Amino acid sequence: MKSIFTSILLLSLVAVAQAQTIGLELYSLRKQFEKDPVQALALIQRWGITELEGGSTYGMSMEEFKAQLSNHQLHMVAIGADYQELSQDLTPLIEKARAFGARYVVCFWIPHQSPFTFEHARNAVEVFNKAGATLAKAGLTFAYHPHGYEFGAWEKGTLMDYIISGTDKKSVSYEMDVYWVKQAGQSPVAWLERYPDRFSLLHLKDRLKGTADTTNGQADEETNVTLGQGDVDIAAIMKVAGRIGVKHYFIEDESSKVVEQVPLSLEYLRNLPRK
Numbered sequence: 001m002k003s004i005f006t007s008i009l010l011l012s013l014v015a016v017a018q019a020q021t022i023g024l025e026l027y028s029l030r031k032q033f034e035k036d037p038v039q040a041l042a043l044i045q046r047w048g049i050t051e052l053e054g055g056s057t058y059g060m061s062m063e064e065f066k067a068q069l070s071n072h073q074l075h076m077v078a079i080g081a082d083y084q085e086l087s088q089d090l091t092p093l094i095e096k097a098r099a100f101g102a103r104y105v106v107c108f109w110i111p112h113q114s115p116f117t118f119e120h121a122r123n124a125v126e127v128f129n130k131a132g133a134t135l136a137k138a139g140l141t142f143a144y145h146p147h148g149y150e151f152g153a154w155e156k157g158t159l160m161d162y163i164i165s166g167t168d169k170k171s172v173s174y175e176m177d178v179y180w181v182k183q184a185g186q187s188p189v190a191w192l193e194r195y196p197d198r199f200s201l202l203h204l205k206d207r208l209k210g211t212a213d214t215t216n217g218q219a220d221e222e223t224n225v226t227l228g229q230g231d232v233d234i235a236a237i238m239k240v241a242g243r244i245g246v247k248h249y250f251i252e253d254e255s256s257k258v259v260e261q262v263p264l265s266l267e268y269l270r271n272l273p274r275k
C-alpha cells in the first residue's frame with residue numbers, strides 16, 4: 001500500500017512540474033535569430049528551456065529547422081497565424097502546425113483602425129468559432145492572444161468579455177499576455193479567475209514600474225523588465241495559473257536586454273513557492 005501511495009505521489013509531482021514548464025516565445029530573440037539561428041537555439045538550450053512558441057524556420061527548410069530543434073532538445077508547442085489566414089482554407093495552416101509538431105495555433109492581432117469596436121469583436125467571434133472548429137477536427141487547439149485594445153467597455157463588461165463569452169470553449173482557447181492585460185489597466189489575476197477554463201497559455205512578461213497604461217496595443221519594448229521586478233505581480237499570477245491548470249507558459253521579453261534578463265527571469269520563476 002505504501003509503495004502504491006508513493007508512486008501516486010511521485011506521478012502527481014511530475015504532473016505539476018510538467019504543467020508549469022517554462023518555455024520561450026521566439027520573438028524574444030528575433031535579433032539573435034537574424035544573425036545566427038543555430039546559435040540562438042543553442043542559447044535557448046543553455047538556458048534549460050525546452051518548449052517554444054514560434055512559426056518561422058529562419059531561412060532553413062522545415063526539415064533542417066526540425067533537425068536543429070531536435071539537436072537542441074527543443075519542441076515547438078505553438079505557432080502563430082495571421083487573422084487573414086483564419087478566414088481562408090486552413091489546410092496549409094494545419095499542415096504547417098503538424099510539420100512543426102505544434103498543438104496550438106495562436107492569433108495575435110485582430111486587424112482594425114482605432115478604436116476597436118463591437119463590429120470588430122463580432123467579426124472576430126465568427127472567425128474564431130469557424131477556424132477553431134476546423135482546427136479542432138484536425139487535432140489542434142486555436143487560441144487568441146489579446147493586446148489590450150479589446151478591453152473597451154461593452155454593456156456591463158468589456159469587448160473582451162463579449163469575445164470570450166461568444167466563442168465556443170470546446171474549440172477556442174486563449175493565451176494571456178500578462179503584460180498587455182496590465183497595460184490596458186486590467187488585472188491578469190482577476191481575468192484568470194473570471195475565466196478559469198479559457199486560458200490555456202500564458203505569456204510571462206513584466207512591466208517597468210511607473211509605466212503609463214495604454215489601450216491601443218502599443219508600448220515601449222524597453223518597459224519589458226526581468227520577471228518579478230515590475231508591477232505585473234508575476235508571483236500572484238503563477239499561483240492562480242497553476243491552480244486553474246494553465247497548460248503552457250512562455251517568457252516573452254521584447255527588450256534589448258533580453259539575453260541578460262531571461263536567465264534572471266527563469267531563476268525568479270524557479271524560486272517561487274509552489275503553493
